[in-house]
Amino acid sequence: MTPLEIYKILPQSNCRKCMLPSCLAFAAAVVAGQKQLAECSELDSAVLARYGQECTTKAESASVQAAFVEKMQQQVAELDFAVVAHERGGQFYDNTIVINSLGKDFVVDRHGQMRSQCHIIPWVQAPILSYLTYESHKPVAGRWISFRELKGGIDWQGLFTSRCEMPLKELADANPDLLTDLIDLFMGKSVQWYQADIALILHPLPHIPILICYQAEDEDLSSDLTIFFDACCADNLHIKSIYTLCAGLVQMFASISQYHL
Ligand code: SF4
Numbered sequence: 186m187t188p189l190e191i192y193k194i195l196p197q198s199n200c201r202k203c204m205l206p207s208c209l210a211f212a213a214a215v216v217a218g219q220k221q222l223a224e225c226s227e228l229d230s231a232v233l234a235r236y237g238q239e240c241t242t243k244a245e246s247a248s249v250q251a252a253f254v255e256k257m258q259q260q261v262a263e264l265d266f267a268v269v270a271h272e273r274g275g276q277f278y279d280n281t282i283v284i285n286s287l288g289k290d291f292v293v294d295r296h297g298q299m300r301s302q303c304h305i306i307p308w309v310q311a312p313i314l315s316y317l318t319y320e321s322h323k324p325v326a327g328r329w330i331s332f333r334e335l336k337g338g339i340d341w342q343g344l345f346t347s348r349c350e351m352p353l354k355e356l357a358d359a360n361p362d363l364l365t366d367l368i369d370l371f372m373g374k375s376v377q378w379y380q381a382d383i384a385l386i387l388h389p390l391p392h393i394p395i396l397i398c399y400q401a402e403d404e405d406l407s408s409d410l411t412i413f414f415d416a417c418c419a420d421n422l423h424i425k426s427i428y429t430l431c432a433g434l435v436q437m438f439a440s441i442s443q444y445h446l
Pocket residue numbers: 195196197198199200201202203204205206207208211212224225226227228
């Protein structure tokens with residue numbers, strides 16, 4: 186949860202019983218892992234029961250993430266690099282697999298260690314390792330389906346809508362040039378799509394193509410944004426990793442929108 190989301194569920198009385206100057210400061214401390222939600226003595230027990238689990242500390246999240254990456258790295262060591270690189274759209278080079286994500290190369294060695302000219306951030310690292318080690322693989326189908334239609338997508342639909350599609354729509358509403366700029370920045374491709382003002386295809390991973398369709402506000406119609414996936418995606422990556430990848434992408438687009446465009 187973000188500081189603002191946590192703030193919304195707090196009593197907002199700024200009573201300082203948590204030893205912080207305000208509820209907003211407390212919310213920021215929860216996100217930073219310095220406070221637990223339960224340390225707000227004024228919080229309704231029903232609210233705590235509902236959100237306590239969701240507010241895991243950064244430290245807990247980092248340790249879960251590190252354990253996941255370590256497990257993936259062990260599995261990478263068992264792979265036949267030449268075969269995996271070929272079938273998953275990468276390159277086998279100098280005993281490594283080179284995987285392209287959004288136009289940037291990421292090099293994975295025999296120990297699952299990754300290097301790139303870009304900064305290696307967890308939301309890229311974990312899905313790439315997961316993609317290479319995933320139990321099944323299919324080539325790109327050329328048929329677009331919604332997130333909900335992906336295997337396991339229904340369970341993640343709520344989070345996907347609130348963390349991926351809605352924030353990206355708000356970014357596009359505020360910055361109409363953002364989506365077209367992404368085409369140049371990330372080797373995207375513009376396509377025609379029914380009723381969409383802008384439709385672009387991106388490849389977060391070689392065989393994980395996504396189609397972003399945006400329709401701007403028009404008179405009585407509010408704006409709309411949908412992210413579609415090639416039908417092969419759920420055969421090439423676990424739905425949780427697909428969600429992680431998209432949520433990370435949207436966060437990166439938000440940073441780009443804020444600082445670079
Ligand atoms: S104890 Fe709870 S209500 Fe009081 S300031 Fe801290 S967060 Fe806000």
